[in-house]
Amino acid sequence: MSTRSGTVRRTVRGSLAAMRVDLLIAAQYRANMAMWSLASILQVVVYLAVWQAVAAASGGSTGGYSAAEFAGYFLVLLVVRDITYTWIPYELSGYVRSGKMSGLLLRPLHPIAYIGTSIFAFRIQSILTVVPIAAILFVMFDATVDVRAEAVVVALLVIPLAMSTRFLADALLSLASMWLTRIDGIRGMYYLLLLLLGGQFAPVDVLPEWLRTIALAMPFYWTLGYPTELLVGRAPMSDAWIGIAVLAAWTVALYAILQPAWRASTRAYEAVGS
Amino acid sequence: MTATSDIAIRADHASRTFHVPVREPGLAASLRSVVRRKTRAVRAVEDVSFTIERGEVVGFLGPNGAGKTTTLKLLSGLLHPTGGSVRVLDTDPARRDHDLLRRISLVMGQRQQLAWDIPPADSFDMLRVVYQVERSAYREQLDELVELLALEPVLDKPVRQLSLGERMKCELAAALIHRPEVLFLDEPTLGLDVQAQRRVREFVSTYAARSGATVLLTSHYMADIEALAERVLVIHHGRLQFDGALKELATRTSDRKLVTLHFDPAVSDEQERVVEVQRSELRERLGELLDLPGVLDFTVEDEPIERVMERVFESEAPARDEAVGASS
Secondary structure (H helix, E strand, C coil), X not given: CHHHHHXXXXXXXXXXXXXXXXHHHHHHCHHHHHHHHHHHHHHHHHHHHHHHHHHHHCCCEECCEEHHHHHHHHHHHHHHHHHXXXXXXXXXXXXXXXXHHHHHHCCCCCHHHHHHHHHHHHHHHHHHHHXXXXXXXXXXXXXXXXXXXXXXXXXXXXXHHHHHHHXXXXXXXXXXXXXXXXXXXXXXHHHHHHHHHCCCCCCHHHCCHHHHHHHHHCHHHHHCHHHHHHHHCCCCHHHHHHHHHHHHHHHHHHHHHHHHHHHHHHHHCCCCCC | CHHHHHEEEEEEEEEEEEEEXXXXXXXXXXXXXXXXXXXXXXXXXXXXXXXXXXXXXXXXXXXXXXXXXXXXXXXXCCCCCCEEEEEECCECHHHCCHHHHCCEEEECCCCCCCCCCCCHHHHHHHXXXXXXXXXXXXXXXXXXHHHHHCCXXXXXXXXXXXXXXXXXXXXXXXXXXXXXXXXXXXXXCCCCCHHHHHHHHHHHHHHHHHHCCEEEEECCCHHHHHHHCCEEEEEECCEEEEEEEHHHHHHHHCCEEEEEEEECCCCCCCCEEEEEEEHHHHHHHHHHHHXXXXXXEEEEEECCHHHHHHHHHHXXXXXXXXXXXXXX
């Protein structure tokens, strides 16, 4: 037990040291980070504008969302997406191809913990850009949300769970690069599912019934669409425990799968590019 | 029990086979490979056995593709052996046990410990925490590394602005921040100018002597090996060809001697002649050569190690690739 807590303590200390380095790097690339955030914002604004147009053409609302509610949904989604976003599927496969993975594997710090802290460091800077812009867009698009205090409290639990679920799912997907080196195809499919079933292209309520059923059975909706619906007042508070339980179950299941998958992936790793 | 703890590195019939995709060039072959993928098993390292005692500095020689880097990757735990076993400091390195990782280091041709966008000093400090080095020990070690490698002027420059030689020296320092007991060096002087090569060579020698570290070093430059290692391992076509003292390498792998004759300028226009002689015929041929008109003096030497190696490495490659397998 003490050995395990020692390992956790060492991992946290090592990760914080790695994060400090990543914050230094992020500070050097402020313009790059700003452009990245801008691109991310534009994508959401495009969907927002399209769905507002659809609502207007359908007599004021579609799938139970008015134009103002669509704006509220997409702008909250923008923030939730930014908080939960990871780029492990890019980062890890890039490290495998360039050979940098070998350097990480030789450190007494888990490479996924290292990459995770790097992402967290960049997220801090990104959120500082995205939140004020989302607030300005909120006013510009005349957005409406039904924020309830109890929903915000539940979100404080749901969002960390959504972050861990997303992080673990992304990490699991990235491990494919240890076998295949290039995972562009798999990654493209994964992001397409995240776009469609996660509630990024449209709120899940707007999707056909059969697609909604699939979305509820997969982790994507729970990491993005659900926290967003919770914050805009669309998810009933009486069912909040279901959201928490589903996310907790996904976190535990993905963590359990990640352990043997990691061991198998390091066995398959061929240390190319170094 | 004592014998085991004196051994830092052990390879016991270690082998590593890779399955490499095979495809003929061209679009048609590319499309065919989508439905019928062919692979070939390449035995990069085969049945390699050796032990290295604590504190030894051993050179690892072999031409490109001989299996040197694969062996280092097996020993550092980056690769799992497909046959046999390896142990480093009595631990299986493939388990990537953090206690072992804190006691070893691998410096590869592709340098990768330093973050590109920030000064080396920041990366060193991160490695201090990752490797759990006490601040006082870190300060002491860093001061020593800065002095030995003359790093002072580059510590605060972003790594991307450093020259190759400066980067290599910083990478070496990064690999040694935690004072590893076992150091694997893969081509540490590759691409460096002569002065930088000499500096790195002197540094490795001093580090090994001061710290008592076990060093296994690969290099294309015989000067590196000659300066640092008394013992060498020679690997070729994935198999260990020689394990012994560097000075024995020429005697054991070469059956030739070089006889240099010096002539009297009054008698001969030729001042010096070098003649290659079979070792078994040396006595007989020496008699003949000394009878040549005008010979004043002579020396007999082993073949230079570079030439011996060249000949060994030029030998035909045995079939190392297994039959092509197909999978759909």
